Amino acid sequence: MIREITQITRRLPSLLVLFFLVICCSGTNAAAENIYSFIDANGVPNFSNVPDDPRYKKLHDIGQPVVRLKPAPSAQMVRQAIADNSQQHRVDPALVRAVIKAESSFNASAVSRKGAMGLMQLMPQTALSLHLSNPYDPQQNISGGVRHLRYLLDRFQGNVPLALAAYNAGETRVSRESRIPRIGETREYVRRVLRYYKDYRQQDLHTLASSETRPRIAGLSYVSSN
Numbered sequence: 157m158i159r160e161i162t163q164i165t166r167r168l169p170s171l172l173v174l175f176f177l178v179i180c181c182s183g184t185n186a187a188a189e190n191i192y193s194f195i196d197a198n199g200v201p202n203f204s205n206v207p208d209d210p211r212y213k214k215l216h217d218i219g220q221p222v223v224r225l226k227p228a229p230s231a232q233m234v235r236q237a238i239a240d241n242s243q244q245h246r247v248d249p250a251l252v253r254a255v256i257k258a259e260s261s262f263n264a265s266a267v268s269r270k271g272a273m274g275l276m277q278l279m280p281q282t283a284l285s286l287h288l289s290n291p292y293d294p295q296q297n298i299s300g301g302v303r304h305l306r307y308l309l310d311r312f313q314g315n316v317p318l319a320l321a322a323y324n325a326g327e328t329r330v331s332r333e334s335r336i337p338r339i340g341e342t343r344e345y346v347r348r349v350l351r352y353y354k355d356y357r358q359q360d361l362h363t364l365a366s367s368e369t370r371p372r373i374a375g376l377s378y379v380s381s382n
Contacts, residue, residue: 229264229294234275237295241302247309250360251316252302254352255323258345264294276301316353320346 238256242249259277260266272279274297283291286300308319311327322330325342336346 231262234262234264234294234298237298238302241299245302245306247302247306248353248357250356251349251353252298252305253356254349255301255305255320256298257352258349264292264297273297274301276304278304317346317350320349 238249238252241247242252256262256275259272260275262275264275266275266277267273268277270279273283273291275294276297278286278288278291278297278300280291282304283300286303288296288300291297291300305319305323308322308327309316312318312322312330317336318330321336321342324345325337325339329337336343
């Protein structure tokens with residue numbers, strides 16, 4: 157019976173697969189240890205307890221335990237996670253908020269048609285490369301997303317529009333063309349994030365200007381959107 161169910165779940169959207177894993181594997185450790193996964197060429201996660209494809213690997217072998225769904229995070233927790241990770245990885249927190257706004261509108265349970273997950277809409281392959289055990293966990297998702305954004309900013313010498321284009325369309329294509337690709341969705345995405353970024357920066361500057369003291373965060377890089 158489990159074999160029949162898991163063969164079907166390979167073709168379900170990512171969130172339904174996660175529900176299946178929680179239901180199927182929360183009962184016994186033995187069941188959890190026999191779940192296998194791989195990411196196909198389209199970025200779709202595949203799960204089964206019958207590894208009939210050589211690409212399958214045990215979840216615990218690739219550092220991916222069964223996902224545990226959590227209640228929706230508080231706004232304060234999200235703000236703190238953004239602040240902490242932005243400071244740690246020297247990224248403007250206003251840019252992180254702008255990406256989250258454009259990607260998920262701050263919905264920690266968001267999942268796209270292509271399988272992107274969580275607040276910063278991390279693709280399964282990206283989540284695996286960042287060693288995230290639960291990409292839907294807001295703190296893990298923000299940590300991974302900020303690290304990925306920092307990598308792209310470094311990859312494109314601090315060019316924010318190119319980094320954002322790579323976040324949306326993939327760094328390979330942006331690197332090959334050395335410009336924002338002529339993809340309508342990507343160009344609109346970059347414009348939208350930069351608009352949010354400008355708004356959030358103005359909010360932050362207004363907050364700082366209205367404070368008696370202007371706090372400085374050591375090592376924080378405020379990248380330009382120009």
